[in-house]
Amino acid sequence: MLPPLAVLGITNWNVFLTSLLAFFALYLIISITLNLEMGYAGIPNFGKVLYFMGGAAFSGSVAIRAAAWITHVRGDPVGLDNFIIAANLTTILQSNIPASVALIALTMAIGGLVGGILGYISIFPAIRLREDYLAMLLLGSAAFFQIFLSNYSPIINGSLGIGIPNFFAWAGSYSTLAATLLIAGFALVVYVYAERMVRSPLGRTLRAMRDNEAASEALGKDTVAIRRNVLIIASIITGVAGALYTIYSGDTNPAIYDRVTWTFWPWLIVILGGVASNSGVAVGTFIFIFLMQYIDATKYYLQNVLPFDVTWLEYLLFGSLLVVVLLVRPQGILKEKPSHTLTKSEISGIVGRLDEKNGEKSGTAAELDGSPE
Amino acid sequence: MLIGCHGIPVLPPYIISAIVYGSLFALMSVSLTLTYITTKVPNFAQGALVTAGLYTGFALLSINKINPYESLPLSFLVGGVVALGIYLVVLRPLSRRGAPVISLMIATLAVDIIFVGVFGIYSDYLYQVKKVYDAKLFFALTGADFSLFGVNGVVYTAPIALALITASLYLVLTRTRFGLAMRATVENPNLAKVVGVNTEVIYVTSWFVAGGLAAIAGVFYSFWQGGEPDIGSVLLISMFAGSILGGLKSIYGAVIGGLVVGSSEIVVTTLGAQYIGPWVTPYEPGIPLLVMVITLLVIPGGITSVNWRRLLSRGNGS
Numbered sequence: 001m002l003p004p005l006a007v008l009g010i011t012n013w014n015v016f017l018t019s020l021l022a023f024f025a026l027y028l029i030i031s032i033t034l035n036l037e038m039g040y041a042g043i044p045n046f047g048k049v050l051y052f053m054g055g056a057a058f059s060g061s062v063a064i065r066a067a068a069w070i071t072h073v074r075g076d077p078v079g080l081d082n083f084i085i086a087a088n089l090t091t092i093l094q095s096n097i098p099a100s101v102a103l104i105a106l107t108m109a110i111g112g113l114v115g116g117i118l119g120y121i122s123i124f125p126a127i128r129l130r131e132d133y134l135a136m137l138l139l140g141s142a143a144f145f146q147i148f149l150s151n152y153s154p155i156i157n158g159s160l161g162i163g164i165p166n167f168f169a170w171a172g173s174y175s176t177l178a179a180t181l182l183i184a185g186f187a188l189v190v191y192v193y194a195e196r197m198v199r200s201p202l203g204r205t206l207r208a209m210r211d212n213e214a215a216s217e218a219l220g221k222d223t224v225a226i227r228r229n230v231l232i233i234a235s236i237i238t239g240v241a242g243a244l245y246t247i248y249s250g251d252t253n254p255a256i257y258d259r260v261t262w263t264f265w266p267w268l269i270v271i272l273g274g275v276a277s278n279s280g281v282a283v284g285t286f287i288f289i290f291l292m293q294y295i296d297a298t299k300y301y302l303q304n305v306l307p308f309d310v311t312w313l314e315y316l317l318f319g320s321l322l323v324v325v326l327l328v329r330p331q332g333i334l335k336e337k338p339s340h341t342l343t344k345s346e347i348s349g350i351v352g353r354l355d356e357k358n359g360e361k362s363g364t365a366a367e368l369d370g371s372p373e
Numbered sequence: 374m375l376i377g378c379h380g381i382p383v384l385p386p387y388i389i390s391a392i393v394y395g396s397l398f399a400l401m402s403v404s405l406t407l408t409y410i411t412t413k414v415p416n417f418a419q420g421a422l423v424t425a426g427l428y429t430g431f432a433l434l435s436i437n438k439i440n441p442y443e444s445l446p447l448s449f450l451v452g453g454v455v456a457l458g459i460y461l462v463v464l465r466p467l468s469r470r471g472a473p474v475i476s477l478m479i480a481t482l483a484v485d486i487i488f489v490g491v492f493g494i495y496s497d498y499l500y501q502v503k504k505v506y507d508a509k510l511f512f513a514l515t516g517a518d519f520s521l522f523g524v525n526g527v528v529y530t531a532p533i534a535l536a537l538i539t540a541s542l543y544l545v546l547t548r549t550r551f552g553l554a555m556r557a558t559v560e561n562p563n564l565a566k567v568v569g570v571n572t573e574v575i576y577v578t579s580w581f582v583a584g585g586l587a588a589i590a591g592v593f594y595s596f597w598q599g600g601e602p603d604i605g606s607v608l609l610i611s612m613f614a615g616s617i618l619g620g621l622k623s624i625y626g627a628v629i630g631g632l633v634v635g636s637s638e639i640v641v642t643t644l645g646a647q648y649i650g651p652w653v654t655p656y657e658p659g660i661p662l663l664v665m666v667i668t669l670l671v672i673p674g675g676i677t678s679v680n681w682r683r684l685l686s687r688g689n690g691s
Contacts, residue, residue, distance in 0.1 A: 044478065046482070125669070131475060131478075132415045132474060135415065135475075136415055136665070137669065140610040144610075144658055147655065148659075260486055260489070271479065307498055307502050308494045308497030308498055309493065312490040312493035313490065313494075314490070315490030315493065316487055319484065319486040322480070322483040326476055326480050327467065327470075330470070
């Protein structure tokens with residue numbers, strides 16, 4: 001066998017590409033929901049990590065307990081024997097595909113549920129407070145939730161964290177790929193959902209509400225209810241993303257959920273890609289994740305030369321990137337497009353079909369065609 | 374109250390701790406409020422200013438053996454220059470382009486993350502090149518502090534510094550033309566410009582002073598608790614809580630808010646650990662969050678928005 005060739009400094013392209021896809025999909029989910037909140041509903045969510053952390057931690061906790069319960073494995077699954085129990089469960093579940101799939105579904109459901117509950121709690125400040133107060137409160141709440149998880153051991157054994165069984169063990173050496181494809185599939189669903197939502201009447205209402213709240217209220221739109229629904233939906237999806245990350249990484253630990261990784265990077269992605277533009281967010285996610293993964297995969301070349309940890313350079317680089325984008329191109333890479341409307345031929349087609357249905361030959365379609373541009 | 378040697382009354386340690394914490398968070402909240410009233414944006418990079426002062430004092434002590442009290446003016450200067458840089462390089466260009474508040478907030482958060490990187494690199498550099506082995510996490514610099522009546526010097530210097538700074542801010546704001554111009558700028562910048570106030574000078578000065586005050590608080594903090602590169606983000610929530618309790622718009626409110634938040638963190642946690650159980654201690658950071666939530670629910674305008682005189686007379690009268 002040939003020795004691994006380092007193409008562009010990367011020795012194992014399979015691992016690199018799988019990890020790239022997994023993190024691209026994961027960050028796409030989070031950034032799309034942040035874009036819904038910030039770009040469309042006008043909620044500056046500075047506590048994005050809160051919903052992700054809630055979903056990831058609680059779903060991991062429930063998943064391993066449920067796995068131990070259905071397979072009758074004894075011992076405290078989130079106690080000191082956690083890693084032994086998780087390894088045993090992986091072996092047992094390896095031959096039990098239906099149980100593994102059910103546990104994956106359960107993990108995702110718990111993630112969504114916890115995310116949704118946290119989102120529901122956040123409504124109360126989100127619809128009452130001014131944006132600066134809200135930002136401080138959400139940032140503070142996320143920080144406290146992390147402290148809570150680090151100290152309250154029944155959930156994920158405090159700051160030690162827990163490992164969870166590999167629910168994709170049946171896929172053998174493709175288990176990471178299978179988990180990656182699950183995240184990618186969910187990301188695709190979220191993207192299509194967000195794109196359809198934005199193009200629906202609700203999407204236009206959201207833009208109207210963001211651009212002129214008083215006017216949209218005067219037109220009878222319940223801005224409080226709309227904002228509430230967007231926040232809850234976005235939180236549920238973020239919670240599921242947290243659960244997916246727990247499934248993917250196989251463990252959950254409070255130290256993972258810092259505000260830079262799960263709040264600030266998504267904000268950077270949305271602003272870089274383009275606020276209120278889903279395709280822009282996808283482009284932004286790809287650029288950011290590619291840079292990040294590439295730096296991570298190649299940084300050991302630099303590490304030997306520099307008298308400090310290369311991770312700090314990521315902070316400098318991406319922090320500066322956000323400031324530069326805000327100064328130079330505040331609209332992001334892809335600007336927000338005007339509301340998607342039907343073309344004239346599509347409208348006349350619909351009207352024509354309606355006319356045929358009603359049997360009216362006098363034709364509104366003809367009138368429409370003759371109307372001035 | 375216990376009676377110590379020489380017949381001097383000795384306060385319980387947690388009361389002393391509460392006094393120091395209260396003074397430190399009051400200084401930080403004043404600094405945060407100074408930046409808020411001028412630029413009207415919560416400065417999420419406030420922790421970086423504190424850390425800048427803290428590491429200036431620490432590095433000069435570890436490498437050049439200069440006592441942090443002696444290097445206090447230099448720490449003030451470093452904090453001031455950092456704050457000025459944030460204002461001139463990031464916030465002023467953004468607000469001149471008419472950037473919305475959300476953009477300004479995320480820009481300050483970006484600056485904070487840049488500075489986490491900067492302090493990370495600096496502490497790694499101190500560790501690996503200058504062989505300062507506690508650079509990444511150091512404990513209270515008690516050795517560099519003096520001791521008086523059996524307690525550390527910072528127990529006296531922190532409250533005294535707070536009192537002096539508050540008094541001088543009061544005098545400047547009420548007795549000088551500059552203070553008058555500053556209050557006018559804060560109230561209505563456009564009107565102030567019309568009557569000939571150079572608002573830019575006011576903004577620049579406020580940011581410089583705010584940075585300096587935060588840095589001084591950082592130096593005092595290193596005497597009492599030590600530090601690490603990411604210490605700013607830990608302190609940020611308490612600073613916000615102090616400012617919000619003070620109403621975000623009032624410097625005197627911030628003094629009281631910071632004192633209340635800082636001291637209640639210590640007092641509530643200590644009493645909680647005594648009467649409920651030691652498990653409550655790690656949840657200390659929840660107290661500023663609780664203060665924030667209660668303030669926003671009960672008195673969203675902060676304590677300075679409450680008409681205390683009317684409240685008291687109503688209580689005494691009928």
